[in-house]
Amino acid sequence: MPLMLESIICKPGMRHAAIFCLVLGASGAAFYKVSHRPPPALFHLPMIEQKIGVVQKSVNAAPAIRTRFVSTQQNIAVHAASLVELGDGRIRAFWFAGSREGAEDVEIRTAVFDPSQDAWSAEHGIANRAGTQRSLLRYVKKLGNPVAQRAPDGTLWLFYVTVSLGGWAGSSITAITSTDDGASWGSARRLITSPFINISTLVKGTPFLYSDGTMGLPVYHEFIGKFGELLRINSSGEIIDKQRLSSGKTTLQPVVLARNPQQALVLMRRSGSSPKRVIATVTDDAGQHWSTPTATTLANPDAAISGVVLPDGKILVVLNDIEDGRDALSLVVSADGGTSWRTVYQLEDRRGQPKDQARYMQITGELAKASDAGIPDPAAYAKSAQRNKCEAQTCGYEFSYPYMIQANNGDIHLVYTWNRSFIKHVEFTRAWLDQRIREGGNAKLH
Amino acid sequence: MPNFTDVTGLAGIASATAAVVLLLPGVAGWGKPRLAILPAAVFVLTLIPFGGMPAAAYIRGMTGDLSITTLVLLWSALLRPWCDCFEAQARHRYALLVLIVCAALVFYPMALGAGAFDPYRLGYGNPQFVAVLFLLALLAWYLKSALIALCIALAMLGWTAGWYESGNLWDYLLDPFVAAYALAAVMSCGLKAWKNCN
Numbered sequence: 001m002p003l004m005l006e007s008i009i010c011k012p013g014m015r016h017a018a019i020f021c022l023v024l025g026a027s028g029a030a031f032y033k034v035s036h037r038p039p040p041a042l043f044h045l046p047m048i049e050q051k052i053g054v055v056q057k058s059v060n061a062a063p064a065i066r067t068r069f070v071s072t073q074q075n076i077a078v079h080a081a082s083l084v085e086l087g088d089g090r091i092r093a094f095w096f097a098g099s100r101e102g103a104e105d106v107e108i109r110t111a112v113f114d115p116s117q118d119a120w121s122a123e124h125g126i127a128n129r130a131g132t133q134r135s136l137l138r139y140v141k142k143l144g145n146p147v148a149q150r151a152p153d154g155t156l157w158l159f160y161v162t163v164s165l166g167g168w169a170g171s172s173i174t175a176i177t178s179t180d181d182g183a184s185w186g187s188a189r190r191l192i193t194s195p196f197i198n199i200s201t202l203v204k205g206t207p208f209l210y211s212d213g214t215m216g217l218p219v220y221h222e223f224i225g226k227f228g229e230l231l232r233i234n235s236s237g238e239i240i241d242k243q244r245l246s247s248g249k250t251t252l253q254p255v256v257l258a259r260n261p262q263q264a265l266v267l268m269r270r271s272g273s274s275p276k277r278v279i280a281t282v283t284d285d286a287g288q289h290w291s292t293p294t295a296t297t298l299a300n301p302d303a304a305i306s307g308v309v310l311p312d313g314k315i316l317v318v319l320n321d322i323e324d325g326r327d328a329l330s331l332v333v334s335a336d337g338g339t340s341w342r343t344v345y346q347l348e349d350r351r352g353q354p355k356d357q358a359r360y361m362q363i364t365g366e367l368a369k370a371s372d373a374g375i376p377d378p379a380a381y382a383k384s385a386q387r388n389k390c391e392a393q394t395c396g397y398e399f400s401y402p403y404m405i406q407a408n409n410g411d412i413h414l415v416y417t418w419n420r421s422f423i424k425h426v427e428f429t430r431a432w433l434d435q436r437i438r439e440g441g442n443a444k445l446h
Numbered sequence: 447m448p449n450f451t452d453v454t455g456l457a458g459i460a461s462a463t464a465a466v467v468l469l470l471p472g473v474a475g476w477g478k479p480r481l482a483i484l485p486a487a488v489f490v491l492t493l494i495p496f497g498g499m500p501a502a503a504y505i506r507g508m509t510g511d512l513s514i515t516t517l518v519l520l521w522s523a524l525l526r527p528w529c530d531c532f533e534a535q536a537r538h539r540y541a542l543l544v545l546i547v548c549a550a551l552v553f554y555p556m557a558l559g560a561g562a563f564d565p566y567r568l569g570y571g572n573p574q575f576v577a578v579l580f581l582l583a584l585l586a587w588y589l590k591s592a593l594i595a596l597c598i599a600l601a602m603l604g605w606t607a608g609w610y611e612s613g614n615l616w617d618y619l620l621d622p623f624v625a626a627y628a629l630a631a632v633m634s635c636g637l638k639a640w641k642n643c644n
Binding site for chain 1 (some may be wrong): 448449452456498500503504506507508509510511553554557558559560561562563566567569570571572573576579580583584587590592595598599600602603606607610611612613614615616617620621622
């Protein structure tokens, strides 16, 4: 050991003085860092509000709804799709796919929807377990839910769940970025979000922006407790704040719905026993404080929800509006900030349908054809559904994990898991929605 | 090319592995040269890629990065054959372990969801939290508890410099492994007479 270092470490007087200097220096540096911490920011509202006049005059003014499949690969399991609008107005989808959920071969896949072509591009993988592991320089066991956000500088951020230890409760979040709207991706980085070996933070809800350009990422924790959280991330990908949206063991997958720069409603999936209702919390100070979570009138069978705030302030939510199962999917709207809800459209409803394999194959084949008239072989789609949703002689229908965004031109895009086998896309215009809202005066009121 | 924070994270894991090897039976009686070569060799071995990744990366995948407190305790053990200055800190080492246990028993349950308050949030640059740590480090220095002052000061320095991927000060102060070790050591000590422990 060098003599000087030895004299500092081993001579009590020198050591005492050195430690004093270290304490002062380290504290000074820490206070300097704290003083440069970004102040709280307001919610950033999308530009759709200011373009409403344009939307009225656009080609999308006609009431229209279209459905199609995003994913095309058959005989695999897919889940947890998400969407992001790119700089040129195209929509990019992400989801995970593999031999089964949690398998080592699960990868994050993507495809792009071009509204001018009215078609999805071919899908391809952008992240897998081995690549993520190499990039993170850590063992990774499996991949899960992906969500994306386009930063103000045009960088596309993709956040996805990775597990190194145990099941989904052992999840961490990994981020990758793209500066060309997803054509190519940089190396992965791990977000450190939990003090307990960084386990149990997952993503599902739509990310959003704050007024200062930082990103808000709704996440949830499900190790011992189950509760919603909100991360604030700067343009370098550093977490600069983390807030708890709920506590206890019953809330998951928060969705942040900013109504104006100060006010937001957060809806959360209810996990566990009664009441089987969507849980809500609100803020009136841009997220500095959140109300005590309370049950809404919306039913929830322990399933994910998604939503958007429309430019006129109405809140549009898509969810499995039932207490058990995931075989019905509804669009509901609230005109009073989330106090009451009205069903405006039933996207899927297979409640009470036959579940024997023969009838299931026939019905899912018909559903596939109705979902996307362009598919060449509906029977093959039914076979994929049978692979993922039939056990012994009984099958189940599943329309779950919705993810909805409103594009800058006012159109609304929704994707969800179709029988764990395909990702289905529903696209509708604001005019169609307004028509449904007007016609739905007698629809089910929650 | 690995990131700086990957290098520091892996080096931390490799250091811990090297220090743990010194606890193997019979090693304590070795001479200084062998005591230097063994941990150095283990440190290097855990960083050599096997099957695409070094062993330290597999460990890191499951443990995450080790706190500065863990590294200070490990390095004080590694350096013991060459410098016995930390031996004089035995009483203060026990105080550090008690401090870790107290902090962990309050911090982890709350950070994992017990109640609405999340103390982990304080680690993202809360000025009051930094002030408390500064006062605690100053008090430790005044009481000549070098280990406590060193752990807090180096943790603050590491956090400021972005030593690890984490931007949360708690991750530099505490990790579950040092908490578990401290709990076991304090409980073990509690079972013996206070005199024997010192």
